[in-house]
Amino acid sequence: MVTLLSSILLCWLMLWLFFGMLTTLIYPALRSTLHNIDPAQASTCILAWLAIAPCAALLATYIVYSPDIAQWLVTGHCHADGCRIHGPQSTLAMVPAALLAAWILYRIVDCLLRQWLPARRLCAQLSQFGEDGQDFITLASAQPMAFTLGWLAPKVFISAGMQHACSAEDIDCILLHEAAHRQRRDNLRLLMARILSAPLPGLWPVRALDDLKLNCEKACDLHAAAKLSRETVAGALVRVAKVQQHAAPAASLAFVGNLTEQRIIALLDEPQAPLANQIVFAMGSAVMLVVLAMINPLHRVVELLP
């Protein structure tokens, strides 16, 4: 029983890393398509893309170890104990399975400890300090800032400094943008993406995570633009960027990648069309075919292990 369970676990975890590598390698080819479709849809596609590795690995493992399904996909062969349909087992799987499981668990727990807990604590503290308004919480701070914080029930915070520095129209724009973050639960979406990609080596998922963040922001910009206008939102972004720029601490990072500039340019560009359902269906089918095609070689690989 222990041999079977450790073989199943090893199979799933190795496939998770394998599919993670595969999706990372293919991702650059998808980027141009993702940049040209509706940002709300693009952000969902990226999250789904990041979920492929653990989910496809789980599906493949389930099929490999389900004799009723595997009999259609694994070529017939016999072992010393007969020719019955079987799930592949390795007596040495326990140690590598335990090591891989410990690594993946460590990465996920680390991700939760660095993000989930600090955000919860900060949200609770700021909610206590701030003045609760109808749509947002006002923070009595001169530092200009406006943000959404929290995972399951996010809250919008706007500082008094930001309210003084911006016009009523800019504040409306900020509120619409942040309301969209709250409605879409973007913080949770980003956390999910980080957890799904946590087991992968550090730099592998960076591009996809950056693109996800950018598309979430663009989707919220468009939500605000639907009520105001694209130019109004772009103008508000420029003005708020100027206000924040002058209040930034001296030790700020040098320019690394500028999301706001890309968002402003995207707002002033032509609107992007959503991805056709046929393409989404084709991509899903391709993933399914890859998983099914892997079942026979996977069965053989696990059996090759001592």
Place this chain on the structure above:
Amino acid sequence: MQTKPPSPSNTLPRLGELELTLLKALWETQDQSAHALRHGLPASHACSLSTVQTTLERLHRKALVLREKQGHAYVYRARLGRSELLGKLLGGVIRQLHTGNLAPILSSFVDFADRFDDDTLDQLDELVQRRLERRGDK
């Protein structure tokens, strides 16, 4: 005993719910004893006197309250005002977000890690203005 400096990812002040509630009570009325603070607690935070005393002791160790012995009991007052503490808290968070020491845990209207030079912002501003004028012409 030397206190270990907090790691960059862990510099958020750790304040529990009861600690925050007691601080709020001290902001409203300074110079209160543990006994008076316990009586003023909302029903949702009702607890024993020893719990209040322990929590006040923790706040004192964190240098968030001052205390003075009056008779047999201590009288407490907040060391920092509400806006001072908020400023300190936010300042730390913003600094860490700017320097990349804190994992991104919030969505801000304009990303705190974004850095612009004035020329870029002026160019973007011009671009927006041109678009607005073009829209006005139509």
